[in-house]
Amino acid sequence: MVDDTDADGASEDGSGGLESNDGQRFDRLPATDAERTVEGRVSRAAVLEYFEDRFAIPPETFEDYTFWEKGAGKIWIYAGESPTPLEIEAIGMTCLRTRQEHWKPTTDFAQRFGRHASACVIDLEREAAQRFAAGEDQELAWEGDWGYLIAAHEIGGSREPLGIGLYVHGELRSMVPKGRQRDISRD
Amino acid sequence: MEPLERYRPIVDEFEAFLAACKRPIGNVVRVNTIKASVDRATTALEEDGVEFEQASWNPRVLGLETDSPGSTWASFHGFTHGQEEVSAVPSVVLDPEPGERVWDCCAAPGGKATQIAALMDDRGTVVANDNNLGRISALRFNAERLGATSLAVTNDDARNYSLKRFSFDSFDRALVDAPCSCEGTIRKNPDALDNWSEDHIHSVAGIQKGILRRAIQTTREGGTVVYSTCTFAPEENEAVVQHALENEPCRVVDFDLDLEYSPGVTAWNGDEFDPALERTARIYPHQNDTGGFFVAKLEVTG
Numbered sequence: 001m002v003d004d005t006d007a008d009g010a011s012e013d014g015s016g017g018l019e020s021n022d023g024q025r026f027d028r029l030p031a032t033d034a035e036r037t038v039e040g041r042v043s044r045a046a047v048l049e050y051f052e053d054r055f056a057i058p059p060e061t062f063e064d065y066t067f068w069e070k071g072a073g074k075i076w077i078y079a080g081e082s083p084t085p086l087e088i089e090a091i092g093m094t095c096l097r098t099r100q101e102h103w104k105p106t107t108d109f110a111q112r113f114g115r116h117a118s119a120c121v122i123d124l125e126r127e128a129a130q131r132f133a134a135g136e137d138q139e140l141a142w143e144g145d146w147g148y149l150i151a152a153h154e155i156g157g158s159r160e161p162l163g164i165g166l167y168v169h170g171e172l173r174s175m176v177p178k179g180r181q182r183d184i185s186r187d
Numbered sequence: 188m189e190p191l192e193r194y195r196p197i198v199d200e201f202e203a204f205l206a207a208c209k210r211p212i213g214n215v216v217r218v219n220t221i222k223a224s225v226d227r228a229t230t231a232l233e234e235d236g237v238e239f240e241q242a243s244w245n246p247r248v249l250g251l252e253t254d255s256p257g258s259t260w261a262s263f264h265g266f267t268h269g270q271e272e273v274s275a276v277p278s279v280v281l282d283p284e285p286g287e288r289v290w291d292c293c294a295a296p297g298g299k300a301t302q303i304a305a306l307m308d309d310r311g312t313v314v315a316n317d318n319n320l321g322r323i324s325a326l327r328f329n330a331e332r333l334g335a336t337s338l339a340v341t342n343d344d345a346r347n348y349s350l351k352r353f354s355f356d357s358f359d360r361a362l363v364d365a366p367c368s369c370e371g372t373i374r375k376n377p378d379a380l381d382n383w384s385e386d387h388i389h390s391v392a393g394i395q396k397g398i399l400r401r402a403i404q405t406t407r408e409g410g411t412v413v414y415s416t417c418t419f420a421p422e423e424n425e426a427v428v429q430h431a432l433e434n435e436p437c438r439v440v441d442f443d444l445d446l447e448y449s450p451g452v453t454a455w456n457g458d459e460f461d462p463a464l465e466r467t468a469r470i471y472p473h474q475n476d477t478g479g480f481f482v483a484k485l486e487v488t489g
C-alpha cells in the first residue's frame with residue numbers, strides 16, 4: 001500500500017488509495033478505469049470511447065497501438081515495444097490532452113489518424129483551408145456539435161484532415177500550433 | 188575548397204568534382220509514406236502547381252522546382268519532408284522490415300529515423316537517439332509532423348548506450364549516421380569548410396569509432412549495421428570501418444544501389460585497409476548532381 005510519505009509523492013488524500021501522477025516518465029494507460037492505479041489517469045477504453053463517440057473513429061483503428069501518459073494529462077500513442085514505466089524523451093506521438101473538461105486531440109494526431117473519422121469533421125473550401133493552415137480564426141457555418149472538430153479539405157478528390165479546430169459561436173478557431181502553421185500561397 | 192585538394196589522388200575527374208562542389212544544390216524532398224503514397228503526394232504537388240522530378244533510383248525522392256518547398260499542402264500535411272537526395276541512401280541500404288527493432292544512434296533531426304519508420308510501415312520499434320538535447324526537440328517535432336508512431340526517442344551518448352530500459356536486449360539493425368566534418372554538404376552550406384582542420388577530423392574519427400563499435404555490440408548476430416557520413420575524409424570513413432573490422436565481430440557486405448558511385452579506398456596516406464572496404468560506397472557530388480556521402484553495410488557475425 002502507498003502511504004502519504006511515499007518518495008514518489010503518492011498520497012491517499014481524496015484519491016481512494018491511488019498514487020499520484022509522475023509527470024517525468026511514461027506510464028502505459030490501464031486497460032479500463034477499474035484497473036487504474038494512478039489518480040486521474042484515463043484508461044485506454046476511455047480514450048477509444050472518446051475517439052469513437054466524438055469522431056466516429058472505429059476502435060479497431062488502434063488495435064496495434066498502446067497509449068501512454070507523460071506530463072499531466074498528455075496522452076501519447078505508440079506502435080513500438082516498451083516496458084512500463086519508462087523514462088525517455090518521447091514515444092510515438094502526443095495524441096490527446098486529458099485531465100481537463102474538454103479533451104483536446106492534437107493536430108498531428110488529426111493529420112495521422114483523422115482519415116478514419118466520419119463525425120465532427122468540418123470540410124473547408126480552398127481559401128478557408130489556407131486560413132486554417134495559417135492559424136487564423138474564421139466565421140463559418142456549422143450545423144453540428146460545438147467544441148473540437150477535425151478540419152479537412154480535399155486533395156485529389158478525397159478528404160484530407162488538416163488539424164484540430166475549436167468551433168464556438170459561429171467561429172472556427174485554428175488550433176494548429178505555431179510551428180506547424182504555414183502560409184500556403186493564396187493565388 | 189582548399190581542404191578538398193587532398194582528395195585529388197582518390198577522386199576520378201577531380202576538376203568535375205570541384206566544379207560540382209561549387210554549384211548550389213536543388214530542393215529535394217522525400218515522400219513520407221507514413222502519411223501519403225507517392226501518388227497522393229505527387230497529386231498534392233500537382234494541385235499546388237509545383238513541378239517535380241522523381242529520382243531514378245528511388246521513386247520516393249523528388250526534386251522540386253520551387254523556392255519555397257515548405258509552403259505547399261504536401262509539406263503542411265507531412266506528405267513530404269525536405270531531405271537531400273544522398274541523405275536518403277543510408278536508410279534504404281539498412282533495408283529495415285516491419286516489426287523489427289532498429290537503433291538510429293545519431294538520429295537528430297530525424298530525417299533518416301522517420302525514413303526508417305516509413306520503410307517499416309511504421310510497425311516495430313525505431314529507437315532514435317541523439318546526445319544533443321537541442322537537436323532532440325527538432326527530431327521530436329519532425330517525428331510528430333510526419334506521424335511516426337514507432338519511434339522511441341532517447342538522449343544519450345551512443346558510445347556507452349544502455350538497453351536496460353527496454354524490454355529487449357539487442358537490435359535487429361542499427362544505423363550509425365555519424366557526426367562528421369561534413370565536407371560533402373558544401374553545396375548546401377557554403378561555409379561547411381570554414382573550420383576545417385585535420386585535427387578536427389582526427390578527433391571526430393575517435394567518436395565515430397566508439398559509436399560504430401557500440402552499434403555492432405548492441406546488434407544481434409546476423410543483424411545489419413550501416414555506417415554513413417556526409418564527408419570524404421577516409422579517416423572518418425574507411426578507417427572507421429577498418430577499426431570495427433579489427434575489434435568487433437562483423438564483415439563488410441555488398442549492397443545494390445542504383446546510383447553512380449565509387450568503391451571505398453583501400454589505402455590512404457600510408458595506411459592500408461582490408462580489401463573488403465571496396466564494398467563500401469563513396470558518392471561524389473559530380474556523379475549524380477547531389478551532395479557527397481559515404482555508406483558501408485556491415486553484417487554482425489557474433
Ligand SMILES: C[S@@+](CC[C@H](N)C(=O)[O-])C[C@H]1O[C@@H](n2cnc3c(N)ncnc32)[C@H](O)[C@@H]1O
Nearest residue numbers: 293294295296297298299318319344345364366
Ligand atoms: C549527421 S548528424 C545526424 C543526422 C540524422 N541522422 C538525420 O538524418 O536527420 C549527427 C548527429 O550525431 C549527434 N552526436 C554526436 N556525437 C554523438 C554521440 N556521442 N552520441 C550520440 N549522438 C551523437 C549529433 O548531435 C548530431 O545530431
